[in-house]
Amino acid sequence: MLKLKNVKSCFTPNSIQEAIDMLKKSDGKAALVGGGLDITVFPNPIIEQFIFLNKLGLTYIREDEENIKIGATSTITDIAKAPVMQNYLKGNVKIALAEIASELLRNQITIGGSIARHHFYSDIIPALYALRATIMVSDGELIEGFFVDDFYRNDLKTLMETCIVVGVHLNKYDDSFQFGLKRFVRNATDIALLNMAILAQIEEGVIKDVSISVGSRPGPAYRFEQGEAFLRGEKLTEVLAKDFESFTKSNVDVAKDMRLSKEYRQHLAGIYAKEILLDFIGGVR
Amino acid sequence: MKVCYSINGKKKEFEINAGEVLLDVLRRNGYFEVKGNCYMGTCGACTVLIDGLPYTSCTMLAAKVDGSEITTIKGIGTLQNPHPLQKAFVEKGAVQCGFCTPGTILVAYALLKNNPDPTDDDIKKMLDGNLCRCTGYVQQIEAVKLAAKMLKKGDE
Secondary structure, eight states: OOSOTTOOEEEOOSSHHHHHHHHHHTTTOEEEESSOHHHHHSOOTTOOEEEEOTTSSOOOEEEOSSEEEEETTOBHHHHHHOGGGSSGGGGHHHHHHHTSSOHHHHTTOBHHHHHHHTOTTOSHHHHHHHTTOEEEEEOSSOEEEEEHHHHTTSOHHHHHHHOEEEEEEEEOOOTTEEEEEEEEOSSTTSOOSEEEEEEEEEETTEEEEEEEEEEETTEEEEEOHHHHHHHTTOBOOHHHHHHHHHHHHHHOOOOOOSSSOHHHHHHHHHHHHHHHHHHHHHHHO | OEEEEEETTEEEEEEOOTTOBHHHHHHHTTOTTSOOOOSSSSSOTTEEEETTEEEETTSSBTGGGTTOEEEOGGGTOOSSSOOHHHHHHHHTTOOSSOSSHHHHHHHHHHHHHHOSSOOHHHHHHHGGGOOOSSSOSHHHHHHHHHHHHHHHTTOO
16 A cells, blocks of 8 residues: 655765755655654655665764753653653653653654654653753754744744754753643543643642643644643642642633544543642652 | 565565555465554554564555565464464464454564563553454453563563
């Protein structure tokens, strides 16, 4: 079954500059290929060229004092199994990544592809919002970092015609921070219908700082800023978790489709919000 | 365009269409043990090992893996000399129609290479992407555990 019948050629550039030059010359008819999952599952008949990114040296997970630096062609498996991720935020980011899709697909999904495609069902995007990640983008000469919120305020389609996502930087957080992600899927390989990620700084039982993101197909993930304001400065207790469940159900903005109604997703989002906070209470104890 | 793979230890060169997926290239060239079904990475029937890692070949661009080592189910054992996983799947009744079996065994093979003593949970998580409509999965989990025991005893 030849789904990509218009593709005539493949290139494997050796530098980011070379890749971007090819992309610019293609007149919108080339596709950058990291893992290639998206392009084979959702084939675009306009595409006539593939530009494979596997020789750009972008498969790495490194750390310095402030950041974990992940190259764009690193797969979810690479990231989840990287030594530096094992204890990052008490291992909860690794656990969240290791539950995305199946092992077969995690071996193929790259972080750069997930960021650049910005699919509404991605579990990676809400995680990056909550983690306040910085997306590294190159135009072939310079590498520029965008906070994830700012990155998705760009006209992504135009940006991706002349630039490549080269990686992502995750802040290192001290032990006062906790992370959790919950997702609703019908089976292992299904795409998420709802997901929620929370990063919270808890000092002496009080939520000092928090970032929350929610994604629900077919809407894009977003920062749940009302929820952040509700929690910031509050003492983390089981009562607060219960109150936050009700608040989330009433205030979260979720999409609907034939698979799940808006009301059901709001209900689920409330439960996830409560469960993540209860997990944090367990972590503090 | 031409691509070159090492398939089950033998060098092979194929003429491919630039937009083809690996599954189609393999089946066109006689590797019928690689099953095609969903073409969306959902069912796992088309699983092969590429440089030792399991992938759905229906979502893998054939050109992207030029130069790779590919292992199909026939690369891990033969009818005369089956791999312990193949023996265990038969012994535990984990094979009925057999359509999903090559993919499931290859994923289990990759699991046991890295984790020779997996828990039920490890096995369930690893086999998440391989759908089976016959066995109900329980026998598959038992088969993987049996194969792990056989491998420990050196039954290779």
